[in-house]
Amino acid sequence: xxxxxxxxxxxxxxRYVLKTQLTYHGLMLPACIFLxxxxxxxxxxxxxxxxxYTPALGITGSSFVGFENFVRLFTLDxxxxxxxxxxxxxxxxxxxxxxxxxxxxxLLNEVRNRLFVRSVQTIVYLPYFLSWVIxxxxxxxxxxxxxxxxxxxxxxxxxxxxxxxGDKNWFPNVMIITDTWKxxxxxxxxxxxxxxxxxxxxxxxxxxxxxxxxxxxxxxxxPGIINIVVLMTVLSIGSILDAGFDQIYNLYNxxxxxxxxxxxxxxxxxGIKDMLFSISTAVSLIKSIVSFVxxxxxxxxxxxxxxxxxx
Amino acid sequence: MRTTKAKNGIKTSWQRKxxxxxxxxxxxxxSLICILPLVHVLALSFSSSFAASSGKVSIWPVDxxxxxxxxxxxxxxxxxxxxxxxxxxxxxxxxxxxIVFITAYPLAKNSQKFKxxxxxxxxLLIPMLFGGGLIPExxxxxxxxxxxxxxxxxxxxxxxxxxxxxxxxxxxxxxxEMEEAASIDGAGPLTSLFRVILPLATPAIATIALFSxxxxxxxxxxxxxxxxxxxxxxxxxxxxxxxxxxxxxxxxSKDLGMMRLISDQTTRAAQIFVATLPVLLVYPFLQKHFxxxxxxxxxxx
Numbered sequence: 258x259x260x261x262x263x264x265x266x267x268x269x270x271x272r273y274v275l276k277t278q279l280t281y282h283g284l285m286l287p288a289c290i291f292l293x294x295x296x297x298x299x300x301x302x303x304x305x306x307x308x309x310y311t312p313a314l315g316i317t318g319s320s321f322v323g324f325e326n327f328v329r330l331f332t333l334d335x336x337x338x339x340x341x342x343x344x345x346x347x348x349x350x351x352x353x354x355x356x357x358x359x360x361x362x363x364l365l366n367e368v369r370n371r372l373f374v375r376s377v378q379t380i381v382y383l384p385y386f387l388s389w390v391i392x393x394x395x396x397x398x399x400x401x402x403x404x405x406x407x408x409x410x411x412x413x414x415x416x417x418x419x420x421x422x423g424d425k426n427w428f429p430n431v432m433i434i435t436d437t438w439k440x441x442x443x444x445x446x447x448x449x450x451x452x453x454x455x456x457x458x459x460x461x462x463x464x465x466x467x468x469x470x471x472x473x474x475x476x477x478x479x480p481g482i483i484n485i486v487v488l489m490t491v492l493s494i495g496s497i498l499d500a501g502f503d504q505i506y507n508l509y510n511x512x513x514x515x516x517x518x519x520x521x522x523x524x525x526x527x528g529i530k531d532m533l534f535s536i537s538t539a540v541s542l543i544k545s546i547v548s549f550v551x552x553x554x555x556x557x558x559x560x561x562x563x564x565x566x567x568x
Numbered sequence: 569m570r571t572t573k574a575k576n577g578i579k580t581s582w583q584r585k586x587x588x589x590x591x592x593x594x595x596x597x598x599s600l601i602c603i604l605p606l607v608h609v610l611a612l613s614f615s616s617s618f619a620a621s622s623g624k625v626s627i628w629p630v631d632x633x634x635x636x637x638x639x640x641x642x643x644x645x646x647x648x649x650x651x652x653x654x655x656x657x658x659x660x661x662x663x664x665x666x667i668v669f670i671t672a673y674p675l676a677k678n679s680q681k682f683k684x685x686x687x688x689x690x691x692l693l694i695p696m697l698f699g700g701g702l703i704p705e706x707x708x709x710x711x712x713x714x715x716x717x718x719x720x721x722x723x724x725x726x727x728x729x730x731x732x733x734x735x736x737x738x739x740x741x742x743x744x745e746m747e748e749a750a751s752i753d754g755a756g757p758l759t760s761l762f763r764v765i766l767p768l769a770t771p772a773i774a775t776i777a778l779f780s781x782x783x784x785x786x787x788x789x790x791x792x793x794x795x796x797x798x799x800x801x802x803x804x805x806x807x808x809x810x811x812x813x814x815x816x817x818x819x820x821s822k823d824l825g826m827m828r829l830i831s832d833q834t835t836r837a838a839q840i841f842v843a844t845l846p847v848l849l850v851y852p853f854l855q856k857h858f859x860x861x862x863x864x865x866x867x868x869x
Contacts, residue, residue, distance in 0.1 A: 273751075276757075278683060280758055281674035281677065281682045282684065285671060287670065288670075292695055295709075295726075296695035296700075296724075298708050299699065299704040299707075299708040300700045302700045302701070302707055303701070305704060364594065367591055368591065368595070377599050380602050381599055386847050386854065387786070388785075390804045390812065391807070391840055394807065394811035394839070398833070398836065399609075404620075438601070503788075506789075528703045529793070538703050540701075541703070541704075549698050552697050
């Protein structure tokens with residue numbers, strides 16, 4: 258730009274710069290309007306969490322009650338169980354969601370047959386694109402206690418049928434496993450990309466020095482992907498209160514509420530079904546704040562550890 | 569092949585061979601586990617309901633029939649929901665692409681070239697991290713008169729932040745000289761955006777289009793939440809009601825529930841498959857672009 262300034266008269270350049278700036282702001286305008294209307298305006302509704310909200314009176318007419326809704330919330334007798342369920346399901350999903358793709362990518366990376374690698378990748382990635390509604394239909398079918406595929410196989414091995422989705426001990430684990438099933442292909446692609454970007458000459462050098470496969474793995478492969486592993490771990494911490502509404506809502510039923518109910522499904526039942534608008538909004542608010550703090554911390558951490566920057 | 573080069577003696581290469589055999593079978597097995605449930609449901613959809621209810625179907629149709637598909641294709645409610653989803657895609661995808669495109673462009677400039685970029689960044693990021701929650705959103709949209717309106721499925725999700733970041737990163741990698749050359753020739757920012765950047769950014773835009781199509785195709789909760797009348801449900805919301813609403817019945821009145829469940833079994837399977845088919849059809853394109861997009865968006869950072 259600097260070299261070319263000489264060719265353009267100064268005034269003209271200023272006008273050009275101004276016009277450009279205005280155009281940029283103009284281009285941002287539609288997105289900003291939509292965000293204000295559909296994201297920022299609803300944020301004011303949070304006031305409901307501090308009110309004894311009555312639909313007839315609206316937000317402007319309902320009376321303020323301070324933190325009463327929060328107190329009521331924490332004295333609900335099943336809130337501890339719900340918190341436990343949320344954290345258990347979500348933490349297990351995070352752990353498996355890290356381990357399985359890494360191991361799978363490491364194993365896949367050892368295969369030299371391109372066609373095989375690509376086919377496997379294509380297949381394991383597919384479930385990621387299907388909605389939980391569709392997959393709920395699939396799982397309800399194959400986990401069916403009377404004639405589902407899984408129980409048929411178990412019966413062959415002499416194991417009694419298990420009502421996976423109607424047994425409160427099985428339910429959370431089924432959620433964890435099926436979620437891993439759905440999403441590990443996605444993670445595999447990220448790690449595989451990291452693995453293939455490792456300089457092959459490092460392996461050549463190691464082999465010349467007589468390193469075996471285990472040593473190559475330990476000293477080249479793992480250090481080569483550790484950054485992306487740290488990044489994915491740190492970033493997943495921010496979603497620790499999201500145990501997966503789509504999945505659980507579509508698969509659960511009253512029999513497994515005690516172990517399967519998570520914050521999001523609880524908010525939905527409380528808010529929409531029981532019309533307890535204020536308490537439901539209070540739960541949302543707590544969840545938003547905790548997530549916000551965790552995400553900010555984890556992004557800082559990610560930046561500190563791996564220099565990752567989102568914007 | 570690494571094995572041929574590594575001369576660590578016979579023992580290593582023997583172990584290596586054993587490992588590769590194990591590895592290939594293990595990877596194949598896992599792939600099978602990923603695809604088998606879907607194949608099973610496909611097989612069910614083509615089987616007779618008697619074969620399905622007696623648990624004879626595994627991965628191949630038994631007493632092959634098209635009955636369940638006939639039933640689904642004659643089901644007007646199914647088609648109605650299908651049309652709602654198509655309408656939704658028709659409204660949402662072009663609009664999303666347009667907004668993402670014009671928003672990513674100024675954000676791809678650095679803060680010196682675009683004063684106020686930082687501010688906009690925060691403005692865009694905050695809604696991603698913090699929201700009003702279910703009830704306040706519902707009430708706001710109700711006040712806008714959007715309940716039972718197809719636009720409620722389109723408008724709130726119009727600014728997908730991940731797509732903006734993806735396109736922004738893509739635009740940053742484009743050679744800046746092209747735009748500078750255009751501006752020397754007298755092109756304003758809008759001209760260079762639509763005549764220089766747009767043609768160059770088509771691969772990234774295609775990726776985002778696929779993101780958007782899949783997201784809207786798969787979305788079900790907003791339909792359930794914002795539509796009072798099942799007539800207005802998009803396909804996935806309609807399926808949510810028909811596919812997953814049986815559990816309570818099986819438990820409360822077991823016999824009756826089971827009877828219904830069994831006769832519905834093949835129909836459900838056919839519905840699942842018809843609703844999955846479009847995703848399967850775009851999947852080859854999807855996968856190619858997604859892999860690139862993902863690697864572009866996440867690994868390079």
